[in-house]
Amino acid sequence: MINRDSREPYYYQLYRLLREDITSGKLKPGDMHPTEAELLETFQVSRATVRQALDMLVADGLVFRQRGRGTFIARPTVEKELNRIVSFTEDMERLGFTAGTQILAAEVQQADEAIVHILDVNRGQEIAYLKRLRLADDDPMSLEESVLVHHYCPGILDAYQPHHSLRQLLQQQYGVVLATATQKVRAISADETVAESLSVDEGAAILYIERISFTDANVPIEFLKTYHRGDKYTLYNELRA
Amino acid sequence: MINRDSREPYYYQLYRLLREDITSGKLKPGDMHPTEAELLETFQVSRATVRQALDMLVADGLVFRQRGRGTFIARPTVEKELNRIVSFTEDMERLGFTAGTQILAAEVQQADEAIVHILDVNRGQEIAYLKRLRLADDDPMSLEESVLVHHYCPGILDAYQPHHSLRQLLQQQYGVVLATATQKVRAISADETVAESLSVDEGAAILYIERISFTDANVPIEFLKTYHRGDKYTLYNELRA
DNA sequence: TAGTGGTCTAGACCACAAA
């Protein structure tokens, strides 16, 4: 039900309630969604409020409307997922692998000239450096080097455990939400270090990705370099005209 | 002004009018947009209608709202461009190169089993095959193999000229608009053929992209395989949480 | 014809920013 005393808008509360019914599987793809009239009655809010909540579900791609027929639960498409920021664990599980992690290095360092410009910090300012080897079904898949602005997540390297999601930790312990990211993707040849870490031959093709992640306040918070095994890893994305 | 007799909704007419003021440059980034109250008065519509039009401008990224301050014209950001379908020519010019093209093959073929599933055609149905070498400042940059459903663009291989954009040709001569695409990105090692075409050593890192493009009616129309030189080509994209 | 979503009105009160 809608909490009338909450500072959260009615439409947003309703949105979350309706979304839960879909993501929990209570309503399945193709099912008809409760009509606007039913929602008015059930939740005792005006039609504009109901429509505002439904607009958000439509924007999320969770439902679609057909004039004269009703509102229906959408069939999830792979495409919708393609440009989302996904954790390595999520990514591997989607592909049917079991994800594992080895921590190769975790230390607080001082920002060098290169990082200063990328993460908008001052030279010498503290950064958290984390180097991890990512495994899929116990085989090396990717090598990841993360640099975080330590100021926003002090002590994160002590809190981090291999089975944790860095993303979740940032959100739950520090209230830092990764909202957007930009990335550059290149194909490179494995140098000795990378080859050894990933158990491939020197010179093997590597999918190299540099990502800068931003908080919901549009502040750069993480710089990530990833070396994926070219023979094992595929990146998907979607384009619009 | 709003045409009250049009079948086009008021909010949509208003949206187009306001958008025109921005894209024409009459309103510049950072400028304050007319307030909702002003728009009510000027266009003699209700506030809900004004807000619906403004919602669309916000969704387009053309304006942003600040409670208590007003609505402002947004600064176009590079990031917004990152997930757009871009032609090779556009792409190279953005980077400051001069784009060139050599046609290596252009012929009508019959769909084999692999293509049948990708482009949703029948086995043996006609497809247009086009193999092009892409140059940046006269250096080989990428090797592209396009497969088009010939039925939607009969005779396109005769109409195509090296300095043309395939995308423009499809739109202008056949009314086919490429609206969305999905792509897979991998790092591979150059085999003999690819190495020779791109003037790199065999085994050099190649950024390999497979793209399926869809029309605005969501019909698959083109299958594109691209081999980019790893030492020269970088792919950019943007992610959301 | 009954029921659905699409559009539109004319108000109201609120939170927030700036003077």
Added chain:
DNA sequence: TTGTGGTCTAGACCACTAA
């Protein structure tokens, strides 16, 4: 204090779908 956008109400009429 004034003006802005944010939220909300209680209606209305319309276009479309399906029975």
